[in-house]
Structure formats: structure tokens, C-alpha cells
Amino acid sequence: MDYSCIDDNTSNTSETLSMSKKTPPQATMRLYRMGSGGSSVVLDLENGVETESSRKLPSSKFKGVVPQPNGRWGAQIYEKHQRVWLGTFNEEEEAAASYDIAARRFRGRDAVTNFKSPSSDAESAFLEAHSKAEIVDMLRKHTYADELRQSERKFLDGDGNGKKRREEVLFEKAVTPSDVGKLNRLVIPKQHAEKHFPLPVSVTPSPTKGVLINLEDRTGKVWRFRYSYWNSSQSYVLTKGWSRFVKEKNLRAGDVVCFERSSGPDQQLYIDWKVRSGIEKTTSVQTVVRLFGVNIFNATTNANTNDAVGESSSKKRSREVDLFALGCSKKQAIINVL
DNA sequence: AGCTGTGTTGAT
DNA sequence: TCAACACAGCTG
Numbered sequence: 001m002d003y004s005c006i007d008d009n010t011s012n013t014s015e016t017l018s019m020s021k022k023t024p025p026q027a028t029m030r031l032y033r034m035g036s037g038g039s040s041v042v043l044d045l046e047n048g049v050e051t052e053s054s055r056k057l058p059s060s061k062f063k064g065v066v067p068q069p070n071g072r073w074g075a076q077i078y079e080k081h082q083r084v085w086l087g088t089f090n091e092e093e094e095a096a097a098s099y100d101i102a103a104r105r106f107r108g109r110d111a112v113t114n115f116k117s118p119s120s121d122a123e124s125a126f127l128e129a130h131s132k133a134e135i136v137d138m139l140r141k142h143t144y145a146d147e148l149r150q151s152e153r154k155f156l157d158g159d160g161n162g163k164k165r166r167e168e169v170l171f172e173k174a175v176t177p178s179d180v181g182k183l184n185r186l187v188i189p190k191q192h193a194e195k196h197f198p199l200p201v202s203v204t205p206s207p208t209k210g211v212l213i214n215l216e217d218r219t220g221k222v223w224r225f226r227y228s229y230w231n232s233s234q235s236y237v238l239t240k241g242w243s244r245f246v247k248e249k250n251l252r253a254g255d256v257v258c259f260e261r262s263s264g265p266d267q268q269l270y271i272d273w274k275v276r277s278g279i280e281k282t283t284s285v286q287t288v289v290r291l292f293g294v295n296i297f298n299a300t301t302n303a304n305t306n307d308a309v310g311e312s313s314s315k316k317r318s319r320e321v322d323l324f325a326l327g328c329s330k331k332q333a334i335i336n337v338l
Numbered sequence: 339a340g341c342t343g344t345g346t347t348g349a350t
Numbered sequence: 351t352c353a354a355c356a357c358a359g360c361t362g
Contacts, residue, residue: 070341
């Protein structure tokens with residue numbers, strides 16, 4: 001799968017960024033909060049002095065978009081008197097576009113949205129093919145664009161099961177006990193990391209930041225991981241998102257994770273896993289977590305819209321990088337600066 | 339410690 | 351339905 005910069009600013013937004021009929025006047029002066037943490041400071045109209053008590057968040061001009069105290073933007077939609085949270089976003093427009101997607105899924109193609117451009121037939125089909133909870137989950141994890149693109153590609157392949165993928169194996173690693181333990185991280189062997197997943201220079205010295213990468217598994221599911229360099233241990237690691245993968249795939253020490261890249265022009269990244277050789281695959285998670293025919297893990301996201309489990313996104317504004325741009329091709333990288 | 343997203347309320 | 355606001359509780 002591609003790195004996340006794509007999903008954060010492409011199909012959610014870029015193709016559809018014409019202004020809404022409902023967009024309020026652009027010229028309206030509004031306060032934008034700078035920096036981190038605190039709220040913006042507004043003038044106290046009584047005495048013309050800034051006061052703590054008059055701190056106020058800036059309203060969004062977009063429907064379904066609400067400000068967050070740290071300067072980011074939340075998206076939400078209402079259904080049956082209940083709010084459905086769609087996640088938080090660095091850019092107001094991303095949040096607005098996410099609302100639009102949810103609105104089309106919840107209310108149909110003609111739903112009132114922030115941006116014009118009705119979704120394509122393909123996108124409408126994609127929306128209909130997924131439950132509300134699944135769509136919400138994608139929005140919250142910022143994987144919607146990737147999954148949509150993936151589904152379109154499968155459709156074009158013609159053989160619906162996606163088995164025709166041609167990819168080059170980048171490297172494999174037999175996971176260690178700590179890779180599947182409570183540390184919630186996977187150490188990427190240095191030689192592989194530096195060869196295939198070079199971090200941008202500006203990120204390398206900072207162990208806490210890193211980049212977000214998206215990889216697709218053999219089921220077509222998109223996984224997003226934080227990838228960074230830890231100075232303390234001088235190692236490259238996948239952190240956020242990794243424990244979910246371990247849990248869902250029921251990875252055990254000795255099992256092998258495999259990183260692959262599509263040989264096609266898209267250079268899609270994939271992650272695959274194999275049970276440690278000598279162990280029957282029937283011990284895999286699929287049998288373990290199925291209960292009365294229901295996949296328990298998936299059930300949480302399929303059961304109810306309000307159950308959609310989001311991940312808390314990166315705390316600081318995350319720099320999201322197309323690592324291919326840095327490591328493999330000359331494409332322009334990057335999107336959101338930390 | 340900082341952030342997300344829920345609880346709540348009042349408006350449209 | 352919707353957004354504004356406060357902040358509990360979660361996450362890194």
C-alpha cells in the first residue's frame with residue numbers, strides 16, 4: 001500500500017474540491033489558532049483586552065466540521081439523534097471531505113455536502129458495498145482513499161479475488177517475542193529499513209515523529225503504521241498500528257512478516273504474514289476468533305455505526321511521507337508538516 | 339502531557 | 351440535526 005500522504009489529500013479531497021453551494025462567504029474574517037495546545041485568544045469586546053475566559057475556537061465554514069483545541073479539525077455526522085464521530089484531521093478541508101463521504105454513505109448520493117462533484121459510479125458502488133461502520137472506520141483511520149483505489153484496481157483486474165498481484169518481496173522478518181509482545185512495535189532490521197524504507201533526513205534525528213505508511217494485506221485490508229527511528233535503540237520501528245496487526249493476524253514469535261512492493265507503476269506496498277514453518281495454518285486467527293460464524297474482530301466494526309472504533313491519530317500534526325518518493329522514485333513527497 | 343472524541347446544551 | 355463548549359479519559 002502506498003504511504004498515507006495519498007489518502008490524506010487525494011480522493012477524499014483533491015478530485016472533489018470545488019466549493020459547495022453551502023459554503024459561507026470566504027471573506028469572513030476568522031481567527032486561526034496558531035501553535036499547539038491552547039485555544040485561540042480573542043479580544044474581549046468590553047475592554048479590548050485578551051482574556052483567558054474569552055478564548056474561543058474558530059468555527060468551521062464547512063458542514064460537519066468542528067474545531068479541536070489543538071488546531072486540528074474534527075468531522076462528525078448525525079444520525080438518529082446521535083453523533084457519529086468521523087475522526088480528526090489536520091486540514092479543515094480533509095475533515096469536510098470526510099464528512100461528505102459519510103453523508104453520501106448515510107444519506108445517499110444526493111446528500112448535501114461541502115464540495116460538489118457527486119461521487120463517481122465506482123465510488124458510489126464502493127460506498128454501497130461497505131457498511132456505514134466500515135466507511136466510518138476508514139475515515140477515522142484515513143484509509144478511505146486507499147481502499148477505494150484498491151477496490152477500483154481489483155475491479156479493473158477483472159478477476160475479483162486480487163490474486164493476480166505481482167509483487168516483489170522486499171524483505172521478510174521472523175518476528176521476535178518483543179515484536180509481538182507488549183512493546184507494541186516491530187523492529188525493522190536496519191539494512192532493510194535503510195534500503196527500502198529510508199526516512200527523510202528531517203525526520204531521522206527525531207525519534208518521536210516518523211511518518212505514517214499504509215500497507216495492504218492479502219485480504220485487501222489497508223494497514224496504517226507509524227514508522228520511525230528510535231535514537232535510544234538506534235533502530236527503525238513500526239509503532240502505532242502494529243499491535244492491531246499482531247492481534248488480528250494472531251502473530252506469534254517466529255512467525256514471518258513479509259514486506260512486498262507491487263512491481264506495477266503504482267509501487268503499492270503490501271504486508272503479508274506466514275505462520276512459523278512447521279505449524280499448521282489452521283491455528284490462524286480466522287478459526288480462533290470466529291464465534292457462531294461471526295468474526296469477532298470484524299464484528300465490532302460491522303455491528304453498529306456507533307461502534308466504529310477509531311484510532312487516536314497522531315498527536316502532533318503528523319508529517320506524512322511518500323517514502324517511495326524518497327527512496328524509489330522521484331515523485332514529489334510529503335504533505336503535512338509536523 | 340497532550341489529544342481525542344464524548345457529554346451536554348442550546349440553536350435552527 | 352447541528353455546532354459550541356468543556357473536559358474525562360485515553361494514548362504515546
